[in-house]
Amino acid sequence: MSSFRKFRDAIIQKKSKVCVVGLGYIGFPTALFYLRGGYHVEGIDLNKSLVENLRTGKLPMVEEGLTELARGYLPKLKIHSGYDELGETDIFVLCLPSPIDDNKRPITDYLESSLSSIAAIIRHPVLVIIESTVPVGFTERQAHRFSKIVSLTHDEEFWFVHSPERVLPGSVVCEMEENDRLVGGVTERATELGHLFLGSVFGENKIHRTRSKISETSKLAENAYRDTCIAFANELALLSTEIGIDVREVIHFANLHPRVDILEPGLGVGGYCFPKDGWILVNSTEGTKKLARLIPTARSVNDTMPSHVLHRIKTEMDSEYLAITRFAILGVSYKPNVSDTRMSPSLELISLLRRDGKELRLYDPLVRSNSDLKLSKELGDVVDSCDVIVFAVNHSWMKDALLKHDLSDKIVVDPTGSLQEERDRFRKYIGLTA
Template sequence: MVLKKAMNKDLTITILGMGYIGLPTGIAFARAGFTVYGFDVNKNVIETLKSGKIHIVEPDLQEAYEDALRSERLIPTDKLEKSDVYIIAVPTPFKKDENQKIADLKYVESASKMVGEILEENNLVILESTVPPMTTKLMTDILENTSGISREKFMSVHCPERVLPGKILHELEHNDRIIGAERYEAAEVAKTIYDAMVKEGTCFITDDITAEMCKLVENTFRDVNIAFANELSVICDKLNIDVFELIKLANKHPRVNILTPGAGVGGHCLAVDPWFIVEKFPNEANVIREARLINDFKPRFIVNKIDEVLKGNKELTVGVLGLSYKPDIDDLRESPAMEIAEILRDKGYNTIACEPNVKEKTASGFELYSLEEIIEKANYLVLTQGHTEFKNKLVKLRDKNIYDCIGLLK
């Protein structure tokens, strides 16, 4: 019955969480022809969406959202309605009161309980949040216990997002997807739904634990490779050679492709996901842990180098160019650039910042200036991010005293 409805696109989908993943996912399913309810517990988010505006910075998403809203296929709501399909796309941060990096699954658990309270037989529940292994089984347990419905009479799967901020909507509709479930028939139904949304990619079916690990392994692979580049930058500093030139020359080898070092690694994926593996396998995940520590250390290394250049002169004003964790977005989560700014401030420097993608006048206690203003006000600049606005004005930046974390000025 559900499979037939999925094939005919006459089922309803509710997405829990209208953030960086949930909102674009809702738009993509609405564009595919499904009726989608976008639910969030944050009423300000829902009010903003109802007014026709999105609350995140993502290229082309505003126009796509307006189209989805006009079609009446995407309906923002702060009331969780009964649906055929529920997609949980909520945050999975670290627990704040732990010394170790431990996943905080309270949002997943809360969303699962909310769905469990209105769950009906033959419903499909999809966990899109990136989670440690075995979390999909935990979700299924909560759904079963809360609803009183046997797990054989509803369907639960894990289908992790794998998108790049700045290209989220395109990648949702073009990247391959991994769908994992305890029961193959549940994965088949989910595949039918995602097949309708994914235009060029392929949806692959596996078990739920493999699907969970697949997302973690993808991001961990990238994190380890970045750690190698960042470690090289520290070694090259000791040797007093240019790490960017070294990597450029090394990459002339036909089987070598070293990444470019930067300010560290941030965001809700690469800076977080590897720890989910370490959490579950502390004695085995040695390379993964070390890579994380290397990338986490990079902001401190950069501040120490700046301290050497400025000779600890706290009367100087230091301007940080970029606070987001990657170019041309407003996302500050786990941002190494933000950490650099905070460490400089804690050391006593008058620290100001320029983040052109953040609309507010301040961010985490830092007053935000335009690029022109910060060039004028700062005695020393720290270039942490390759925003388009910065790339377009490199001539002005080259005339300033500047620490280039990313090799952009080269």
């Protein structure tokens, strides 16, 4: 029987051994789902403290439903901090970082180095599934490179697939289970194996077959599209400020049109994906870089928002801005109800205010303090000790918690727009626009 058929049959019988590489935000829950799907699963992460934490049952992030999922499957997950500790593996699933550099170019070193480590240990046929978000053409190029460094034949004994993850942070467990997925093989056989494996875990009808370049581009397009839509709302906020009108009123009326659905403007766009994925698409090739105009512009509009909010604060506070030094920042995560602070616009505003010499007290009970980010534990202490309160992130319970305090002598800055109706309760209210 051919290697391909044997490999296929092993997946059908769930005898294939799986290794998830990178046990971060995406990889860790992914590994639990494969265990739940009935596979033998091992995990590798080079971050030793993460591995230690996982071995002692400490989860890397707060996500609804994750504790329950981990209770059932984490004890079955074999976790390693090096490739040499790994048992025999048939399917490698790569959930590794894919950031951008200072020039907005994709950094693929994590993935390439992992693929080299895998190439050094494999002795028999493997399926490699790249779940990371990657530049267009990356999966194909890596399959080609792999064929030069392993003694296996491409499409006979190893197969490469791109299958991007599309979860929304805050709903990772639910979305991993529910979302439709793309499976884009470098070859037809790779697509077939990827489809078979992922279908056996998440349900065949949710897995859509395509080619790797299409799945890579679709993933990047999804995030670039959302980023561009938010940039439109943010640009309207900038224009409304100039005109001297309330952008939220403008959007409310515009959205009464049956075919218009403008999103919410705000402090900016953060998180691990949106700030980089548009750039990965744009900078995938020299040709795409030359052609792209809208996506880079959207990025720069969204990046400008923390400075816009600072400008609003300075304009509205006028001479008080120099006199008042104590500012409270409520919410440091990049969006409501998550603990993730990566690329958070709130952190950008914090650094702008610090540059102006402001004394800041930070509050966000979802986020853990670290050496760079000291967070206060009590909202009451933070509010009492500051003259200006910046409501930076609208965590679902934070508005009610804040409004329990007497804010009549406070200046409240509200880029989220969620305190607009309470504006009479503050000494001064500063919104995103007039």
